[in-house]
Structures are given as structure tokens and as C-alpha cells.
Amino acid sequence: MRQTPRRFGTAMAALAATLLAAVPAAAATPRPAASDWAQDGHDAGHDAYNPDEYRITAGTVNRLVQRWSIATTGGAVQQQAPIVAGTQLFLTDSAGIGAYNATTGVADWQFPLPKTDNPQAPALATDGAALIAYLRTGELVSLDTATGSVRWRTPVPSRAPAGKLLLDRGVVVAGGNDGENLGAWAFEAATGKPLWHRLGLDPQWPVADGKMLLSRPYRGGLQAVDFATGRVAWETDRDWFGYAADPTGRFFLVGQDNDLLKVRADSGRVVWQAAGLSGAPAVDNDRVYLGVEDQPEMVVAVDLYTGEERWRLAAGLLPIVAGGLLWTSHSSPDQGWQLEALDPVTGVPFDLPAAVHNAGGPDRTVVTHGWLYTTDGATLRAFTVPGSPEALRAPSRS
Template identity: 30%
Template structure:
């Protein structure tokens, strides 16, 4: 998802700080009227204020109030190793320290009190059970589908979920990655807290906790790290490294950088298969282009395969050739470069039967437009050689220096690094937020399904990329349409639509089910805001942000989906009937690890399950949404 959602992290940034999705508690201290201006204010005014003081509706730039919920650690990471490194590179050390100090309240070291008071008496991690899921997509098909046996839950159980326990992350305002459940252990990326943790599924007590050199932003992948190797966990760090841990002990086994472009973040989650780790590589130029003097743009997306034993790169498929000077300068005097962009924001899928990797891409960030932007791509698992490319939208050349839509549209004016506006680009930012899903049809009639921020759901022939059918829900927006993922129950594909702040008569916010065999709409459910009672007091968003953005999850005959206003919806998958709702935002929590906890928006990789439990990431402060810091564990009411 060109997501500055995917960038996010998610996990989300000065202009794109939202992109890193990182957030933490601690407001900047109030300044008395007679005090001299904070030295960081001048830096903020010069480099940040234009985007963050009053972001227009639908902007991915975080309002300054959201930046002030982020910790000094998070802000510094975003500006030095994260998505906004190009902005940070324009600051000297004094300026960097000043702007971070201006936005975030200085804090003592994070410590381990949030872990130590909740250690398990029995710290055994039993890996003999089959994993409930192996990655963000649940399986190699990216199906987001679990059987009753995998989840330990039946459809009837999901109609009576209630909170069993919650675990709070310190200095956190957004939860981006999902965990992996193996037996009675849930492995979880507590990224903003700087750890990966192993928790007991039934109580939330800590079996092990490993501090990581850099925040682990994304969902974890689980599998053997090479032939005869240990069962491992693989995550992506904000620094751009992959990190592999021993699942039994939490010991860090290796860290490696698989990127061809050292400024690109790893936004989508990896997938482990047969000694290889398939890694999606995104890009940072889309946000860096907001700097008028930035030479836009040079980076491009890729998919890499690395050796599971040590992270050594085996092959890389590039979305395009390296950028070259275009022989022109922008209005700010910077040299223009291209082609660029087509980052891979989402998690890939792997068809083991045909030896094919499927990945989806985002928009170009500078011209010339390429055939690989806003596309689904098939490549050979063994070599990375391209098999076919399906492009859903041509000429979608856009970066955050551009308005959305026509360069004459109302809103933010054309910036210097949108020098190509009016030259044929559609300026829509309608990339693929959802990774490709391999649908296993009857009699071997498989289908590749993709969800796009345009509101489109596409069905493709897996051998050729030929379009089988298409359904569009709403008009799409840069943060709307299908944002993070789709799911299937083996008959239907489920498309959550977010459409934040889109007028009601134009919005498709809600859940849409399509029969995969025919391409016909099976059922639709429209979300509606609820700003009554405690919700008006406990949630910071409810009116314009109530759609479904997080990737949904199918368990048995039920479909689970989280909303941007913090509600978890449980539907009957066949009919769309609402079976249950749990409000994770307007709830008071007493986390088992005895630190303050609050819920918020459900976004990104919001849901996973296993061992008779459903786990929900409640809190996502990016894009002006409701921050929170609790992993909510749900079980059927007894």
C-alpha cells in the first residue's frame, strides 16, 4: 500500500512519521509565555510545519499533535534510520537533537519493569505443536484463513468473545505487526518497546523477551531456518535489517540487510519457505520528495530471496532499472531523476506447486512511468526471473509533493518534486495495499486475487496474469479502498474498505464479499460511526474514520474485521450477518504487566489467532487515527 500505511509502521513520520506507525507516550512540555522559544521550534517550522501543522483531509502527514505522542526514541529513529531519513539527513546533529526534544518529552531509559513483573513461573516454549500461522497471511497463499482446528475456535465461539487479558507496550501509540501462535505461546513484535516477546496464550505472562538493536516493525514469520536449522522467527527492523531469532529461546541468530537501496524500508512481512526467506522491499522517496531540494527520485522497489541460515541474498527481482538523470531541474533547482518507485509494500505469497512468487507494487514516484507500478507480478521462486506483470493502473506517478488527482484540484498546491504534474500522470496513489492471495479453486482452477486502494478487487489467471473479473467498491483514496489485506473462506473473497472521511454518499466503507467463481457480489455491509456514550469520551476518532482498513481474518465460518474506530466485528462469512462486536477502544484496561494501557484504532495487521484465542492490536496513531498500546487477547465467554 504505497501506504504510507505500509511505510508506516507500519510499522509509519515527519510528513511520513505517520508512515512508520511508530508512536510513544510523552507530550512535549508546555512552554511558559515568558520563556524564550524552544530551539527546536525553528527547525520544526522550517522542515516540518508545512505538512504537519494542518494536514489536509486524507493526508498521510501526521498532525503535530500526533507527533507529540511519539517518544524521542521513535522520532530520532524515523529521522536517522527510518522512512524520513532523507529529511533527517538535511539536519545537522544540533538541529536533529533540538527538533526531537521540541516534539517529545525526554524520558528515562525504558527499562524492563513492564516485563519483570509478569514473568511466567514456567518459561517452557514447546515448539512440538503445528504453528497456527506461519506469517502475516496465515499461510503461503496469503489466504488469511484458519480452520477451527488451527485457531482452536469454532464459528459459535466467535459470537461470544470477551476480553481474557491485555498486555500493554510502553511508549507506544501504534501497533503494526501481528504475531505467531505455536502451541501455548504467542510470539509478538513489541516494536516500539524495542523487544520481541514470547507470551503465554492463556495468561499473557512473559516466557522470554529479547531486546532488538532496532525496532521490529512488521509481522513475524515462523519456520525452519535452513535444512536442519532451528525453528526461527524472522522480522524486519526499522534499520532495514532482517533479524532472525531462535523461537525456543529468543536468542538473536543473525541480522542481515537484504536491500539493494539502503534508504528503503522493509514494510511488508517476509515469508519462509524451503530454506529461503522471501522479502518485500519498499521505498522512501515518496515521502522524501516533500523536501524541495531533494533530487527526486532514485529509489525503486524489489523482492529479494535470502538464505534462511544467514540472510545472504540469493536473488533480487527489481521493479525497474536504476534511475538516471532526466536532464531537467525542478523549480527548486534540484536535478530530476527517474524512473523510480513501484515499491513493494505488502507481503508476498508463494505457490509451492508451481514454484511461483507473487507480489504487488505501488505507484511510480517520478517519470517515466513503468509497467510495474500499481501491479501484481509473478516471478520464479528459484531464480527471481519475472514470469508476468499485470498492471491495474498505468501512469500513476505520484509522491507526497503532489496533490491527489488533477494538479488544479483544490487542496495542497503542486510542490517542486511534482514537476511531472500535468504531463499525463493520473496522480492517484492507487497502489496495491493487499498482497496477492492465491485462491484454491475446484478442480485446480486457482485464481490470484488482489485488493487495490482504488477500491478494486481483481481476479487473475495465475499462469498468465489475464484478468478474469474485476469489482470496484467506491472510488478509492490514498488511504481508502482496500488498504492492508483481503481474505477468503474458500468460496468468497472479502474486501474491507476504509474510505476515511469520504462523504457518506460516496463512501464504500465496510465489508464486501465477492463470489470468486463468478465475480458477483455475494453480500455487502456498510459501517457507520458511533460517537455515543463512552465512545465520545474514550475515542479520539469515531465520526469520519470508522471503515475497515486492517487485513481481515477468516476462522471456521466466521469473518473477523477491525475498524478504524476500534471495534472488532464478527460476521457470518456466508451471509454477512453480524454475529458479535467487541469495542476495543472505548474500554478501560488493566494490563497483566501492570503498566497503563488504552485501546484505539485497529489497522494494519490487526488480527491473528491460535490456541483458542483471538489477538487484536488496538491502537494505531498514524494518519490522525486513535493511538493505543494494548494487545487484546479474547476468548469465548465461559
């Protein structure tokens, strides 16, 4: 067999290496870390569950102290619960969007919102590289997380004050019903390029098995569509409202009238139905926790696999699970907003420092990266455990 001259083979190898180096590598889709609280409800599953928190736990919760706070300014209202990615915290109210150091509260940048007769705080989501904001003036804006500069912006016809914003695997979906425009619009998160839209349908919260839920307000029922393409995967004539996905991403938790249902995300088949339960839940690997608007406000825990009730306690609404703790908020005319930390298995409350107990609010608490963040709608307060690496990086200030 004829041998290839050594020098010729070496030259060809060098040429091949040069050509490969000239081909740009495919850019990876930015994704937040699992421990980040990157959008409302923690992630696109909207399960309000952070399984990676390990600083604020049953053993440390009684040592939490407030380290800093951020108040609204200039007459702004509707301060929302923050979202957090790595060392950055993003906070919004009716006046604008701010990026802050998550351990010190020091501002990185501000993005003011246009003044309107009916100011509304935007919905936020981040993949770590970009912050996506669904402005209630009918616009979707992508901001660079490092600088706050605009990467792209595009109109969203619906100006729904309670519209949904979901970000998952490089796709962002925004929309809702503003009384005149109803629909869901999907865009490429990196560029703002339109991907698909569905008119006359109202987007619901969770993403599971690569699908999202769209309700049909005018004719009843609901569709499950592919999050990336908008193609219908299955539909039902039952009027379900999508609350959350389970942590496996294989099931939806939906509401129907005053019942809670667990359904398969790939087919819509009902796994179980629990009567008399409704509301936005938190979902961990074992149980579903619902805040039931009753007198008093109740937290009810049901088994994730059977739907059977495990316990209930008059402890408030807006549940989230992190660090093996179940956090809820409740209010009373005499005491205002209060925060509770419960044992998820039994519902037994833990003793909290007074400053933490009195720091509840009308939005979910956020617990991530060793910090607890809570807002009463006017002031965000940040708590951590003294002596932890997170606390040592945070000089105390208010």
C-alpha cells in the first residue's frame, strides 16, 4: 500500500485544524443555575420550590437577621418579589427596574419605566445573561444583566395587568387578556425574533414536558402546546387553570372550580383529583402545599402521588419550599403581614426572630443562595444567617 508522505499528512492535519478553528461554535442557550430564583415561582415550572437551598434550614432559621433593605422611591407602588440569578437581584415596581448586588443591596443599574395614568409593575424573568421584562404598556424588553442596556425590544399586543411571562430553554412567552387583546406571543430570547403566536387564548403559568397551557376563555377548555413551536399536543373541554408543574416536569397541577388535579403533561390524563382545594401551590418531591383563602387562611398539604390530605394549619397563603422549610405569609387587621416557617412533613411552625416573623407581605417570599427576601409592596427586606459565607460578604445597612 502506498504510504502518504509524512510532511504531506502533517500539512493536511494543520489545514484541517485551521478550518475547524474558523467555524464558530454553536452558542449555548443561557440557563439559570438550579438554585437561582429566576422568575415568578422560581422557574418555568412555577413550583415555588428551591431544592438547592442549604444555608437557611431548620437548624439555622432562628438565627436569621436583617442585613439591608430597599424601599420604593418617588411615589412608586407595587414593589414585586425579586428574582435572583447568582450574585444579582432584580427588583421592580411601578416606576422602574433595578439590578442590585444580592448580598449587599448595592445598586448596579436602573431602568426607568415610562409614566402612565395607570402604572403597573412589569413581570421579570432571567437566564443569567439577559433580564426579560414584560411591560404592562404592551412591550417586551431584553436588558443586559451586567449593564442594563437594551438588547432588543418588541411589542406585545396585550397590555394585560396580570399577564404571564415564561422563559425556558431560550424561548420567552408573554401575553394575557387586557379586555381588548387576548393571546400568547413567543419570541427567541436571545434576539427577540418572533417564533409563534396564538390569538384568543390565555397563557397559564407552568411549563412541563416542554409544553405550556393555554385556556380558551370564549369557548371553554384548554390546550397544551409545544413551548418552542406553539403546536397543539393535546386539548380538553374541561376548564382547567394551570398552577404549576411538579419537580420532575412530567405533570401539571391544575385547578378546576374548587378542585385541584394532577394531570400528565404528555397526554392530559388525570392522575388524581382533590376536592375543595384551589390556589397557587408550592410543590416539592413529596407534597403539594396550597394556601386556601378561608377564615382563617389555611395551608393544606396533600400527597403528591395520591392527592390525599396530610395536614392543614391556619398559617397563611403564598407557600414556597426551600431548605427543607415551608414558608407562608398571612395578614390580620391587628398585626398586619406576618411570615411563618413550617415543617413540610407535619406543618409544625418553627420559632422565628421577631424581625423575620413581622416581615410578611402580599407576594411570595424568595429564599435562595443563603438569603431570604420578602416585600410588603413598599420595602424589600433581606435576611441571612450571621457567620455564613453569604453574610460575611454583606456589610450591614438599611
